[in-house]
Amino acid sequence: MATISAKIYKHHKKADGTYNVKVCIFHKGQRRYIHTNHYLVRKQLSSKFKIKDKFIADLVERQLIDYRKTVSELGNKLSSFSAEALRDYIRDKDADIDFIVFCDEHIQKTKLEGREGTAYNHRKIKNSLTDYFRRQVVSVTEITSAMLISYECYLKSERKMSRINQLGKMVVTIKPAMSERGVHNQMKDLRTLFNAARDFYNNEDLEFCRIKHYPFKKYKLGPVPLAKKRNNSIEEVLLIRDCVTEPGSRAELAKELYILSFLTCGMNAVDLYSCTKDNIRDGRINYNRSKTKRKRRDDAFISIKIVEEAKPLLMKYIDKLRKRYATYGTLDSALSKGMKEICKKTGLDGVTFYWARYTFANLARNSCRMSKDDVLLAMNHVDMASRMVDVYIERDWKIVDEVQLKVLQLYRAAGVQLVMNEEPQYEEYYY
Numbered sequence: 001m002a003t004i005s006a007k008i009y010k011h012h013k014k015a016d017g018t019y020n021v022k023v024c025i026f027h028k029g030q031r032r033y034i035h036t037n038h039y040l041v042r043k044q045l046s047s048k049f050k051i052k053d054k055f056i057a058d059l060v061e062r063q064l065i066d067y068r069k070t071v072s073e074l075g076n077k078l079s080s081f082s083a084e085a086l087r088d089y090i091r092d093k094d095a096d097i098d099f100i101v102f103c104d105e106h107i108q109k110t111k112l113e114g115r116e117g118t119a120y121n122h123r124k125i126k127n128s129l130t131d132y133f134r135r136q137v138v139s140v141t142e143i144t145s146a147m148l149i150s151y152e153c154y155l156k157s158e159r160k161m162s163r164i165n166q167l168g169k170m171v172v173t174i175k176p177a178m179s180e181r182g183v184h185n186q187m188k189d190l191r192t193l194f195n196a197a198r199d200f201y202n203n204e205d206l207e208f209c210r211i212k213h214y215p216f217k218k219y220k221l222g223p224v225p226l227a228k229k230r231n232n233s234i235e236e237v238l239l240i241r242d243c244v245t246e247p248g249s250r251a252e253l254a255k256e257l258y259i260l261s262f263l264t265c266g267m268n269a270v271d272l273y274s275c276t277k278d279n280i281r282d283g284r285i286n287y288n289r290s291k292t293k294r295k296r297r298d299d300a301f302i303s304i305k306i307v308e309e310a311k312p313l314l315m316k317y318i319d320k321l322r323k324r325y326a327t328y329g330t331l332d333s334a335l336s337k338g339m340k341e342i343c344k345k346t347g348l349d350g351v352t353f354y355w356a357r358y359t360f361a362n363l364a365r366n367s368c369r370m371s372k373d374d375v376l377l378a379m380n381h382v383d384m385a386s387r388m389v390d391v392y393i394e395r396d397w398k399i400v401d402e403v404q405l406k407v408l409q410l411y412r413a414a415g416v417q418l419v420m421n422e423e424p425q426y427e428e429y430y431y
Contacts, residue, residue, distance in 0.1 A: 002027040002078060002086060004067050006060050008040070008049045017041060021051070021060055023067060025090065030083035034091050036060065080205075089208060097140040097210060100126060102197050116328040117270035117290050123329065125189050131161050140211055143194060145218035148187070155183045180225040191216050230355050231362040232348075234414045237262060239346050251345070254338025256313050258356045262411075263310040265302075265378045265404055266357030269335055273321045273328045280306070284397075285314070289380045302380040303397045307408055360407055368406035378403040 007024045014020070021038040024031055038060060044053040051057040067090050071078065081089065103126040110119040130136055132154050155178045162172050178186065194216065201210040232240070241259050245252040261267045270290045279287050289300035306314060325331040335353040343351055361379055364370045370378075378400045 002071050004064055004071065004090075006051070006064060007033070008045060008051070010049055014039070019045065019049075021056070023064065025067075025083060025087045027081065027083040027086050032083045032087035034087060036063065092210065093208075095210075097197070097201060099138045099140040099143060099197065100130060100136060102140070102200070103129075103193055106193065106196050106200075114274070114288075114293070115290055116274065117268065120270075120327075120329045120332060121189050122193055125186065125193060127161075127163070128155075128186065129190075131159065140194075140197060141213070143215055144213070145215040148190075148215055148219040151190075152183060152187060155186055184221060184225055187221055191221065230352075231358040232351065232355055234363060234367070234410055235418075236346075236348060236351075237359060237411065238414055238418055239348070240342060240351070243342055243345050245342075245345070249341075250334045250338035251341040252338070254335050254353060255342055257317065257335065258339070258342075258353055260310055260313040260317065261353065261356035262360050263307055263313075263408070264304050265380075265400065266360040267304070268357065269332060269353055270328050272317065273325070273331050276319050280314075280318070292380075300380060302400070305397075305401050305404060307404065309408070309411075363410060364403050364407050367410055368403075370403050370406055374399050374403050 003026045005024050005026075007022045008019050009022075010019075012019060012022075018039040018041055021036045021040065023034040023036060025034070038056055040051065040053065040056060044051065044056065046052050051060060070090055070093060071086070074081070078086070103122065107119045107122050107126065110122065129138055129151075132151055133142070157177050159175050160172055161175050162170055164170055198211045198214070202208065237259075240255055243251075243255055245255055257269065257272060260272065261269070264285065267285075267287075268289065268291065271287055274290060275285065275287055279285055283306055284303050285306055286301070286303045289302065291300070293300040321331060325334065339352050343349060357379070361375055364375045364378065365372060377395075
């Protein structure tokens with residue numbers, strides 16, 4: 001049986017001469033405390049440190065009655081609580097939840113798990129919500145199905161974004177309307193964050209639910225919109241590779257990392273950012289794909305052969321990206337701006353760094369006629385339909401090497417053809 005009482009301790013005297021009234025929860029032989037908002041001076045206390053002030057005493061007693069009622073309502077479930085869990089339940093049962101604060105804490109946890117790409121995406125959601133609500137405090141109860149519908153309309157329209165730049169100055173930019181696919185991804189990530197909040201604050205086993213509503217039950221995401229063309233031809237890959245850029249510029253960074261990604265079977269920017277020399281063994285780059293390593297039994301491990309064309313780029317950037325960019329987010333922003341510059345120089349339209357991954361997959365399947373299963377393996381994807389089979393079959397990196405080689409041969413042949421086409425033509429003289 002748990003007991004709840006008010007306690008004031010002589011040795012807890014504050015620097016200003018006041019004493020805080022604490023609520024003591026005694027359960028399973030342990031004591032845990034809840035600090036109240038009440039601070040009393042010595043003359044408001046008896047010689048035994050009991051509350052003499054009738055007004056404060058009545059307020060504290062009402063609070064104790066409310067806490068005791070909460071404990072009584074638990075019934076048989078009380079035995080499942082530790083003293084600490086009971087203290088947290090009593091204290092937080094009716095407390096509001098700041099969704100933005102939760103997002104910050106969850107993003108930090110995600111970063112510590114090494115999922116920098118996911119953390120970056122979730123930070124964008126958090127920032128977008130503060131832009132939408134125009135404030136830094138958002139109660140979780142404000143995330144409703146009606147709000148989601150309104151938020152979707154907001155994303156589909158031109159909107160203002162306020163951010164502090166690297167110089168500490170507030171910069172306001174105007175963002176164009178998001179594409180259908182962009183909106184879908186944004187809402188999907190928001191749903192992921194909301195589900196994470198429910199998992200953190202709710203305990204279904206004990207029927208303890210601080211977040212009682214679920215707006216995504218009424219608001220439906222729907223199927224993923226079909227993506228527009230997001231891959232380059234082999235000729236366009238060479239056009240990007242041979243684009244003249246200023247040394248050390250973001251355009252050079254974007255161009256070279258695009259080619260490096262293409263040569264390493266579509267390696268993601270966040271994985272290039274995270275990789276160190278420790279990831280290189282026996283002429284291969286071994287890493288766990290950040291996006292899915294916590295979701296798969298194999299930790300999304302893959303081993304990619306370092307081909308000759310990739311070696312100078314890998315040596316140039318491995319271990320250097322983290323020194324040049326404090327976070328993956330700043331690298332992603334630099335790549336975005338760099339690719340826009342590349343598009344201006346080459347005349348290409350809307351190409352992003354991520355197109356390198358799509359391009360590798362598209363060429364491997366459609367031009368090199370590699371099987372979809374082998375392309376999926378090279379891309380470090382899991383085919384949901386064959387998950388059970390994967391339990392029995394050992395990974396063979398030679399298959400990945402074959403896919404990589406086929407695409408590389410296409411790349412090399414196109415390069416040779418480009419050189420031949422650029423050779424000066426001489427008139428033939430017949431004697």
